[in-house]
Amino acid sequence: MVQTMADRPYHHGNLRAALLGEAERTLREQGIDALSLRDLARQAGVSHAAPRRHFADRQALLDALAASGFVRLGDEVRAAIDAAGEDYQARLRAVATTYVRFATRDAALLELMFAAKNAGPGAKNAGPGAVNGEPPAALREASERLFGTVGELIRQGQRTDELPAGDPERLLLLLVATLQGIAALTTSGRVRADQTDALIADAVALFTRSQR
Amino acid sequence: MVQTMADRPYHHGNLRAALLGEAERTLREQGIDALSLRDLARQAGVSHAAPRRHFADRQALLDALAASGFVRLGDEVRAAIDAAGEDYQARLRAVATTYVRFATRDAALLELMFAAKNAGPGAKNAGPGAVNGEPPAALREASERLFGTVGELIRQGQRTDELPAGDPERLLLLLVATLQGIAALTTSGRVRADQTDALIADAVALFTRSQR
DNA sequence: ACCTGAACACCGTTCAAGT
DNA sequence: ACCTGAACACCGTTCAAGT
Numbered sequence A, B: 001m002v003q004t005m006a007d008r009p010y011h012h013g014n015l016r017a018a019l020l021g022e023a024e025r026t027l028r029e030q031g032i033d034a035l036s037l038r039d040l041a042r043q044a045g046v047s048h049a050a051p052r053r054h055f056a057d058r059q060a061l062l063d064a065l066a067a068s069g070f071v072r073l074g075d076e077v078r079a080a081i082d083a084a085g086e087d088y089q090a091r092l093r094a095v096a097t098t099y100v101r102f103a104t105r106d107a108a109l110l111e112l113m114f115a116a117k118n119a120g121p122g123a124k125n126a127g128p129g130a131v132n133g134e135p136p137a138a139l140r141e142a143s144e145r146l147f148g149t150v151g152e153l154i155r156q157g158q159r160t161d162e163l164p165a166g167d168p169e170r171l172l173l174l175l176v177a178t179l180q181g182i183a184a185l186t187t188s189g190r191v192r193a194d195q196t197d198a199l200i201a202d203a204v205a206l207f208t209r210s211q212r
Numbered sequence C, D: 001a002c003c004t005g006a007a008c009a010c011c012g013t014t015c016a017a018g019t
Helices: A015-030 A037-044 A058-083 A088-105 A107-115 A137-159 A168-187 A193-209 B015-030 B037-044 B058-083 B088-105 B107-115 B137-159 B168-187 B193-209
Strands: none
Touching (some): A015 A037, A015 A058, A015 A107, A058 A088, A088 A107, A088 A137, A088 A193, A137 A168, A168 B168, A193 B193, B015 B037, B015 B058, B058 B088, B058 B107, B088 B137, B107 B168
């Protein structure tokens, strides 16, 4: 018998998905500090130990949230590119706008997505078999898909001479860094919402105009 | 009578400074999740309730850490500018390098500095007199000093035509966003340490070359 | 195969009381 | 003016046991 992983109602119905959904909502509405496994279990109507079946620990839940965040952001970015038409600057601006809008709507989630602790060295707990340094696979994959999409747009811009030549990876990192930074400044309140669009336009102009 | 806030040894000696120092070390070595008021009190040899005299709650401690982080980063940036000599690109690169180096050495602290929660709307606790939305004064001040320093460098570059003309505030935000983004990508492991310098050089080139 | 209940070792925060 | 000790209401994590 083949096992499908969706829609197999057992005690709860679909606890994993329910926990993730509720967690994303809590994250958006109340921030990461308000996110507790026990509370999530309570809202789902299960015992506080039940989530353990689906998430090894709190960090695993956070990683799953981050991964699904990358998937969603990637989808939105691809949709924005498609909707932007042929003009290259418009496409670039669409990506930037989508990115920053995501950041303002789901600030805590984006923070989670870019926290992605490498399980830093020097963990102090002397527990047995401390599994350190593992890169969560699903997260990495979802993140790379998004970077791939934007990377493709970069390469397109270089082909048509809208962007400066050079290592596309470096240009990609620089662009993502800029978007990430604008997002961080916006959500930390250092950039007002009504300044964001101007900042995005400046950034896009900087990348494209540096060509002339 | 004027009150000085430093060096007045009481029971502990100088609990506030001791707590901050230990907190900064813990933050750097073990991350924010390992930072607990009770643990700090233990290391300082006082009861778990003693910190309450100096920090209203955990967030107040974090705000103080963030403020002192801005002071230190500001000092380092000013020193780097002074040491960089006359060449404008070199000065800009010095600022960027200092910024990103700070970010890699004190990743958790920088995150704290740019978290600066605005005490988001919709707090759920029904406590009396919920003091929301207050911007921590010392933090804001220290942050603005740093921005002022970099802003001055921007204006200098515009005067000498090394940077594009236009609203210096916007250019400042864009530059800080870029640095902040490079730092975020570096500490999240998406940029390897040996790529950072190239990325900084690219960024500086983008800002200065866009002039030609 | 999935979930419960009790238990353990932690938290932050509060508050009367001490010196 | 600064700190203690007990108390309260939470956590995450573990593990035997249930269905």
